[in-house]
Amino acid sequence: MTTVISPPTREVLSDCVRTATAAPSLHNSQPWQFRIRGPRLEVYADPARRLPVLDPDGREQLISVGAALFTLRLAIRRAGHRSDFELFPDPDRPDLVARVIATCPSPVTPAIEALAAAVPHRHTNRYPFARSEVPAAVLDRLREAAGREGARLAGTAPAGRDALLRLARQADRQVQERPGYREERTRWSPPGPRPDGVPRGATGPADAWETLPIRDFRESEAMWTAPSDHFEPNPTILILATGADQRSDWVRAGQALQRVLLTATWHGLATMPISQPIEVPSVRRLLIDPASGLTVQMLLRIGYGRTVGRTPRRPLTDVLLPTGRRTYRRR
The missing domain is CATH 3.40.109.10 (NADH Oxidase)
Known part of the structure; x- marks a missing residue:
């Protein structure tokens, strides 16, 4: 039969x-x-x-x-x-x-x-997180999630984390100085209802301590001033990397990123990808030891945060x- x-x-x-x-x-x-x-x-x-x-x-x-x-x-x-x-x-x-x-x-x-x-x-959460450590067992689950999609996820020691954040802030400043950056950002900062882009309610405040490079989505400098808040002083930052840097590796990184984000969400964690340091080639090369043979594709901030609405x-x-x-x- x-x-x-x-x-x-x-x-x-x-x-x-x-x-x-x-x-x-x-x-x-x-x-x-x-x-x-x-x-x-x-x-x-x-x-x-x-x-x-x-x-x-x-x-x-x-x-x-x-x-x-x-x-x-x-x-x-x-x-x-x-x-x-x-x-x-x-x-x-x-x-x-x-x-x-x-x-x-x-x-x-x-x-x-x-x-x-x-x-x-x-949902991407651009608001402050609680000053609570993420349990080691949960971090292991996140690393396992990345590995199942052919990528590597690594944590950072305090000194390494601080160095990464310095590079991320430096990259954020460089990105903002690029010709056409403000126009491109404005295109994706809708002032009214739209089915794409980042609405004002999803942007989050600026970091009053200037520790984290929070992307500024103000559609016009003259229209409103972004509020500021005190973010967690010691954020948990993870590095997502792949073994090469071809187009297929970028797709692989995206699949791994989403599996990690969903695993984190299931464990009650808030997440925020940090892409500015990868958007500046001279900074990107400094994010990981070349001897590792890996290429960084994304930084990821995780923690316990407020509930935010979807974009x-x-x-x-x-x-x-x-x-x-x-x-x-x-x-």
Whole structure:
């Protein structure tokens, strides 16, 4: 007797895509598009949503798309199917980042349930955290999460943490001096309702002690003054790194980042990626010992913080491409 395996329906896969859009992205640019072809899903980077000033090489865009790819895989698994994926499957279509195929049905484990349940609760938290240490057992879980996606997550001793934060503040100042930076930031700081970008309520205050480089999303210097607050003096900073620095490594870093963020969320932690020191090549090279053979892809601040609201997301109709020829929706 032959067993027929039914793939997920298009409606189920559309729901999985909708879940994938909850992934984090630079300036909440949501630089992804998807196409469903039977049991296959194509994941694209949308060049119209790249940030050329902050991200001229598209590294952070591919990290964002990688985070969406992991969330898509998780959603398919939560729907009761396993999946396989291939990165950059078509050399003639460089923006086709991954092709995912839903495969055999599989029972949903408690671990998958927990990780999937964290998706709607994961938000970048730019507010002060409590002065409480993160338990070593939880840090071990986060390192394990990164390792499962082929990346490395390392903690920092106090001296190393302070050095990293000095470099991060230096990089933040350099980034702000780039031509076109303020215009690009303004583009992603919507003054009113919009389905993307970072609204004022998600920006958080400035650090009165100037320890942390909190990204300033004020849409106009003349419109309002950012409040300040005292952040935790000894933040927990983690380093996410990969063994190389190719496009596939950027996608791998994004998948690892999202698994780490969701694991942290499930454990009640607040999280804030810190990307400024990676956006300045001269600073990025100083973040890790070259003898390690690793390349830093992101710094991550974690701790126990206040509940914050989610940033907006584009509707499914904006990110789900028709089955036919691909077209971009430009803003």
